[in-house]
Amino acid sequence: MKVEVVDTTLVTPSEPTPRHTLWLSNLDLAVPKTHTPLVYYYPAPPAGDGDGEKEEGEGFFAPERLREALARALVPFYPLAGRMATGPEGRLEIDCNGEGALFVVARADFTGDEMFRDFEPSPEARRLLVPFAASGDPPCLLAMVQVTFLKCGGVAVGTGMHHVTMDGAGAIQFIRTWTTLARGLDAAYVYPSPPVHDRTVLRARSPPHVTFEHPVYSPSNLNGLPRPFVTRVYAVSPKLLADIKSSCAPGVSTYCALTAHLWRAMCVARGLAPDAESRLRVPANIRQRLRPQLPANYFGNAIVRDLVTVRVGDVLSQPLGFVAERIKRAVARVDDAFVRSVIDYLELESEKGSQAARGQFMPETDLWVVSWLGMPIHDADFGWGCPKFVAPAQMFGSGTAYVTQAPDKDDGVSVLFALEPEYLQCFEKAFYGE
Numbered sequence: 478m479k480v481e482v483v484d485t486t487l488v489t490p491s492e493p494t495p496r497h498t499l500w501l502s503n504l505d506l507a508v509p510k511t512h513t514p515l516v517y518y519y520p521a522p523p524a525g526d527g528d529g530e531k532e533e534g535e536g537f538f539a540p541e542r543l544r545e546a547l548a549r550a551l552v553p554f555y556p557l558a559g560r561m562a563t564g565p566e567g568r569l570e571i572d573c574n575g576e577g578a579l580f581v582v583a584r585a586d587f588t589g590d591e592m593f594r595d596f597e598p599s600p601e602a603r604r605l606l607v608p609f610a611a612s613g614d615p616p617c618l619l620a621m622v623q624v625t626f627l628k629c630g631g632v633a634v635g636t637g638m639h640h641v642t643m644d645g646a647g648a649i650q651f652i653r654t655w656t657t658l659a660r661g662l663d664a665a666y667v668y669p670s671p672p673v674h675d676r677t678v679l680r681a682r683s684p685p686h687v688t689f690e691h692p693v694y695s696p697s698n699l700n701g702l703p704r705p706f707v708t709r710v711y712a713v714s715p716k717l718l719a720d721i722k723s724s725c726a727p728g729v730s731t732y733c734a735l736t737a738h739l740w741r742a743m744c745v746a747r748g749l750a751p752d753a754e755s756r757l758r759v760p761a762n763i764r765q766r767l768r769p770q771l772p773a774n775y776f777g778n779a780i781v782r783d784l785v786t787v788r789v790g791d792v793l794s795q796p797l798g799f800v801a802e803r804i805k806r807a808v809a810r811v812d813d814a815f816v817r818s819v820i821d822y823l824e825l826e827s828e829k830g831s832q833a834a835r836g837q838f839m840p841e842t843d844l845w846v847v848s849w850l851g852m853p854i855h856d857a858d859f860g861w862g863c864p865k866f867v868a869p870a871q872m873f874g875s876g877t878a879y880v881t882q883a884p885d886k887d888d889g890v891s892v893l894f895a896l897e898p899e900y901l902q903c904f905e906k907a908f909y910g911e
Contacts, residue, residue: 479585494555498573499570503681503819503824506827507823508644510614514869515648515868516868516869518593518865519864520865521630521631543622543624547580550651551578556571558578560574560576560619561615561639563615569641581608582623582624582626583624585627588628588629589631593633593865595710606623607623608637609637617639621638634857641778643777645780645852646852647775653857656858659859671774673774678771681824686818688814689815692784693758693784694782694819694823698756698840700840701838703838704841706895706897714889715888724798725798733808736757736804736880740844743896746904752788755786755788755792756786757844758844760780761781762779763811838874839875847879849882850881854881865884866884878892880892881893
């Protein structure tokens with residue numbers, strides 16, 4: 478499979494924007510210092526509704542229309558037009574200089590079915606569909622987009638947004654603004670208030686005061702070795718999901734039940750020793766957990782991680798509801814006091830220079846499950862309909878998973894899971910109860 482780049486431009490904000498450096502919080506700095514690659518797939522329109530074979534300047538997914546909307550979206554989201562920078566004391570920050578976001582137009586020699594019918598996130602998929610930055614270090618770009626016209630007339634839109642700029646909720650906020658403008662609507666139609674960029678509300682206390690243990694942020698828990706892995710997308714039908722949830726207490730969330738089920742299948746597939754400890758990394762959105770709450774339109778990283786540690790034997794032998802309840806308790810304990818403790822812990826770790834370094838991996842006993850449930854990832858309508866498929870273009874380590882809603886909610890949910898290839902067959906049998 479190949480793509481040919483047709484055009485590359487830097488899109489700058491359509492109006493003058495503030496010029497300053499933007500302070501990054503400890504939660505911004507605790508994420509991987511890389512671009513998050515996502516891909517949206519839009520099938521070719523029915524005959525007569527548009528022509529994917531037209532020149533790129535007109536018709537289906539006209540790049541000029543997307544560029545103009547992007548330039549307008551970069552006005553309220555002006556940090557994305559800036560560059561990563563290093564402050565006077567060596568701390569990363571954003572230089573809001575308005576230099577622009579990268580916009581690439583490309584043509585592919587493959588069809589949508591060839592790429593997306595059995596899509597698997599991989600370095601190859603990322604190389605083909607998302608612009609690539611050799612490094613996430615200063616003075617790198619913060620936002621990159623690629624519009625790829627496929628051989629069948631469909632289109633793939635690949636985005637690479639630097640993780641220090643935003644979390645998943647922030648990414649949705651930006652994408653929905655961009656797509657709303659591309660449809661010719663006012664951005665206030667979706668977000669009446671502009672994004673909030675001031676991150677000092679998440680500044681550490683002086684002096685820092687750590688009141689909880691936070692092993693999930695310790696480099697000692699990232700002592701695994703790099704292992705070859707592949708990523709598969711597993712459909713979870715409404716019936717399978719109902720069966721999984723029926724094994725848990727009434728009212729259990731989809732995330733807690735499905736993650737418990739995934740955890741058990743992983744322990745079976747990897748053949749972990751019953752007396753070994755297995756750890757689950759659980760992310761929690763803190764926007765509504767702080768007191769006072771963060772603004773609903775806060776644009777930045779507002780995710781705190783917690784760690785659930787359970788003996789493998791218990792994951793396998795206890796009722797599924799036991800594991801789901803442990804996950805639920807970990808998510809529930811992330812309140813204002815816990816969040817402030819995390820921020821202060823990261824402040825002290827930063828001063829000691831012992832934050833987890835890039836290139837460290839989870840051990841084979843561990844699992845990291847990110848939830849996109851409830852996030853309107855399929856609402857990305859540029860004016861030619863919603864995407865048929867949305868997924869990360871690449872995963873970054875074995876044992877990581879995403880739980881997402883299917884495009885049609887009646888189709889259940891999907892689990893994207895990265896695992897060593899030798900365990901796949903056993904995992905799939907355990908996951909589907911065969």
